[in-house]
Amino acid sequence: MFVPVIAGKLKSISKQIRAQFPDLKFCIWHTSWFAEFMLHQPAMFYTIIEIESDSEQRTLFSQSVFDFLKVHHKTIYHKPDLVTMQNYVSENRNGIIILPLISEAPVQVLDNVPTATLEKMLVDIFCDENLFAAQQGSEKITIVKEAFTKYTVNTDKLLRYANRRTKKHEIESFIESLNINK
Numbered sequence: 001m002f003v004p005v006i007a008g009k010l011k012s013i014s015k016q017i018r019a020q021f022p023d024l025k026f027c028i029w030h031t032s033w034f035a036e037f038m039l040h041q042p043a044m045f046y047t048i049i050e051i052e053s054d055s056e057q058r059t060l061f062s063q064s065v066f067d068f069l070k071v072h073h074k075t076i077y078h079k080p081d082l083v084t085m086q087n088y089v090s091e092n093r094n095g096i097i098i099l100p101l102i103s104e105a106p107v108q109v110l111d112n113v114p115t116a117t118l119e120k121m122l123v124d125i126f127c128d129e130n131l132f133a134a135q136q137g138s139e140k141i142t143i144v145k146e147a148f149t150k151y152t153v154n155t156d157k158l159l160r161y162a163n164r165r166t167k168k169h170e171i172e173s174f175i176e177s178l179n180i181n182k
Helices: 008-020 031-037 058-069 082-087 118-127 138-150 155-164 168-177
Strands: 026-030 046-052 076-078 095-101 107-110 113-116
Touching: 008 026, 008 046, 008 058, 008 113, 026 031, 031 046, 031 118, 031 138, 046 058, 058 076, 058 095, 113 118, 118 138, 118 155, 118 168, 138 168, 155 168
Parallel strands: 026 113, 046 095, 076 095
Antiparallel strands: 026 046, 107 113
C-alpha cells in the first residue's frame, strides 16, 4: 500500500483548514510524491488542496478556503489556468494550488490528514496535463509502470475514479498497452 510521508507543512495546513472549516471535506497532497516513480526529477513541487464540491457551492467553498489560506501563505493559487501555471506556479517552489475535489475521489487519512491515494494520483495526471506537466510524455509511462511494480494498485478503485473524471477508457487502454499485470 502506498503510504506517503505527510510533511509538517501538510499537517499544519490541514489543521488550519479543519479549525476554520470543521465540516468541510478536503484532500491535501504534494506533487513530490510522484518522485519515487519518476526517472527525471522536476525542479519544482507544489501542494494541492482539493475542496469538496457541491453543484451550487463548488466555487464558494474553494474560494473561502483560498481566501482564508492566502493570509498565511504567499504563493497560493485558486484553480490556475494554463497561463498562470506557466508564468507563476511553475516559478515558485512549494506553491499551493486550490482545486475542487471531484466527488467520490479516492482519499485516505494518514496522520489525521485527508490525502490522495495512489489511484487518485495516477488518474489525476491523465486528467490535468497542464497541472501535471512534469508527469507527462514518457514520464507518465514510467510513473504508471513503477507504481504498478512497487505497489498493489486497486484497479477497480482507479477505474471507478477515472470514470468520474471521464477518462476510464483512455486509462484502461493505456494500462493495457503497457502490459501491466493488474
